[in-house]
Amino acid sequence: MLLSLDRVCIRYAATASGSGERAAVDGVSFGLAHGQIGVLIGPSGCGKTSLLRAIAGLEPLADGRIALGEEVLGDADQRLHLPPEARRIGMVFQDYALFPHLSVAQNVAFGIQNLPRAQREERVADLLELVGLSGAARRAPHQLSGGQQQRIALARALAPAPRLLLLDEPFSSLDVDLRERLAQELRAILKKTGTTALFVTHDQLEAFALGDVIGVMNRGRLDQWDDAYHLYHRPATRFVADFIGHGVFTPARIVAGENGAGPRVRTPLGDFRDLEECPVPSAYAHGECEVLLRADDIIHDDASPVKACIERKAFRGSEFLYTLRLASGEQVLAHVPSHHDHQLGEWIGIRAEVEHVVTFARELPTPQPV
Structure with a gap:
């Protein structure tokens, strides 16, 4: 397994004063193999985004362990927390988070400034061709559609060749038809590059279109981690049976x-x-x-x-x-x-x-x- 989670727990203060705690994620374990695309799905507030943030290093673990290959990213027992910048994990957000004052090419190149100029320009050109935006390198992000901007964000996240790519509901602001098409295009791009990815969504059609394996979360727990066929035909819990289909x-x-x-x-x-x-x-x-x-x-x-x-x-x-x-x-x-x-x-x-x-x-x- 490339990504391994073992009994991961994340807790937040239950009140504004900080007294008491509530578990946003409670004892979640699963794994992702190299090149596999995983999807976390569930209703609002079920803990899927908190779990994604913990993998990225943006939330500390209250309990459990997260490892990427042979490297431990976080271990609550050992009080180990590798900072986000040291994890070599890419992330694509809901709002794209593009730099409006930079061109499309400059946005994509943002995370690879350490490369020699010729190598950097070649990497940017290859990625823009991969996401179908070769002709937009010099344009500003605001001149492109929402779907095109999401592709820029994807190319920027892929540029440093991350060990793992995390995507937090990246299509939530797009219309339904465009979301379905982009989900299929995203899967093709990730498979072509051999990228291991974990995707968060509340949309079942997106999950089915993207995921090799899908996890259904319910009140901070992972009810089932399986392929789409078994989630639909062999649900492990009543919640999964009710939530899917x-x-x-x-x-x-x-x-x-x-x-x-x-x-x-x-x-x-x-x-x-x-x-x-x-x-x-x-x-x-x-x-x-x-x-x-x-x-x-x-x-x-x-x-x-x-x-x-x-x-x-x-x-x-x-x-x-x-x-x-x-x-x-x-x-x-x-x-x-x-x-x-x-x-x-x-x-x-x-x-x-x-x-x-x-x-x-x-x-x-x-x-x-x-």
Whole structure:
């Protein structure tokens, strides 16, 4: 592993007076291999930016250890904290942080002033070509678009050949279409240069477009560190299942199979079989559980005996996202091709096609105050 985090904790003062502490990051461990792109995703306040800042050396560790290759960057037990300038880590910020009085080329060259002039100019030219801005070397940053300015910031961060590149929501101020395109371009650039990178975002599409491995953070903890496929189809926690993609949790029961067959999950939409990784019935009290149903698990089928009422619908171009209510009261979601334009209140036939059965303990209703 190039980057290794072991039980990292970051704490801040809980009050303005400094009395008490709260954990912004609590016991996070993961690793990134050479040339790998990692992404940290989670809701606002989950600790992902604090973790990025700790890796950069901008936040001290309250506990744990961070290493880059064979070099320890920070170790709370040994009271070791390598300053940011000694870590050889590049960083790209949300606001680009470009120097307005310098040209594009001068911005890119800012961190490599120690190189001989000819070598410096060659490095700048190579990077501007890499990010598609060869013709903009003499222009001022304000003369370029937001997407172009972000590419300048990326080229400047890559110029000193950092051991690791950190990116803190660099596309957050850009429109959705541009963000998706730049995410794909950024991945191609990082792969071409063999750069190891860690990216922070709250946008799932960005995370999926960029990451070889993605970490879902929740209240300072890392719930799962995995590839996009397993985050979606094999979520490790209920939070990950709820946070990634569109889905609902439906009451179900795991029952033993008949005549030596494996267990089944009994749901309002029928029994689900072929449960390769599903718990045995005794995993939950009386087998009672909840099953995760993704919107793509529910198929619109007029011939199905199971009917559902359309409560809400959201047009998404090629498809609708329908919110449906079964006669038994359970709610499910379904992606339906947009030429199936049914009306609110209409009952349609649906069936479940669930290839990855994921169950969780049934949540008890929160007691209401008397």
